[in-house]
Amino acid sequence: MGEFDIKIIKKLILKGKWLLSDHALERLIERNLKVVDVLTSILNGEILEDYPEDPRGHSVLILGRKDETYIHTVCGLKDDYLIIITAYIPEPPKWVDERTRGGK
Incomplete structure (x- = not known):
């Protein structure tokens, strides 16, 4: 699968x-995030960033919300499945806000 489209991603979820990658599962446990919250x-x-040159394969960063909490999820496509690579809550110092990367 080549081109990423948020509609395709949502369709695969539904x-x-x-x-869920092993890495994503470990991060969810570590960050106290529920799978259902990430899926929601x-x-x-929406797709916030696109990483077509990722050495592990084309991936995207999705910005979404569960209630009042913003969640970033990095996803890739393999065959006809969505692979959730990792998920986290965007926080300083890496993120100024949910849309803006921080400094170093």
Whole structure:
């Protein structure tokens, strides 16, 4: 699958064609995030950044929300599945706000 489109990503979630990487699972546990919250944030989200040159394969950063909490999710496509690579709450110092990267 080549081109990323938020509609395709949302469709894959709704069809149940998504997988959580081991890394993502570890990060969710570490960050006290629930899988359902990440899926909800993707379903109401938008593509914030596109990483076509990622050495692990083309991926995107999705900005979404669960209630009042912003969640960033990095996803890739493999075969006809969405792979959730990692998810986190954007916070300083890496993020000024949910849309703006911080300094170093």
